[in-house]
Amino acid sequence: MPESAKDNMISEWERKQLLAALHARLFWVGEEVPYSVEIKGEKCKPHDLVWDLINKDTLSDDDVRHIDTYISYIREKEKEDELKLATSKLTRKDAKALFNETAGLLRAIMDLREIEDGTAKEKEQEFRDTFSRERVDEARRWLQFLKDSGTLE
Template structure:
């Protein structure tokens, strides 16, 4: 492989938008083991949250995918492969990145939902406090206007 071809492939796998439109590979060899990557990712994403028992499995899969991505990228960097093999490696890296992105989004979406729920609860408590402080509580609380006989 020529230097400019290697640089081109490395640039492609590091490009921020590389995963846009990319597909998760059906099957991929990760750390010497064949994995049905697409079905694994879809199985995990189908659930709204990752059950505690599955969290370790997902974290392990992400770690192995990152390691596999690094190994494939190093093969391209070393330049000891043909350009065609480099293209196959780059395609696999982009597919791995797509799978990692999908798995990472699942965790961050849950955190975002939790943050939104917490913010809504905080607003509700704040409004209740303000109503009470300003004397606008319901008549049955004994602190509002209705209890004063107005």
């Protein structure tokens, strides 16, 4: 293997860092649910699935039953990706892409569980309430700044 190609391969230390990051407490912060991933030879769109379910006013009994199936398939793919990350010879670029996909799949699983147990809607409403309060506070601070600077009377 040419030296430059060897230097581009992920080291064992880097591999362990990526695997540890997948199991860290807040690994999912900033991770996106993948838009497309191949599961059992089929192109799946976990992002669209989560988006569609989270935007439903109410979940049907079929939706709830299917969520468990979706989680099972996504979990299987996540385990497959994690094993590949742990054992395969990978370039740094490929390892990072695989890490991102795996973290995104874990995020999808978490999101689906929250949708299923109803906490996703509660968190969304809490976010909206907090965002609205912060916008009002920001506007008040801005107006106070303008008054203090003499720009606004």
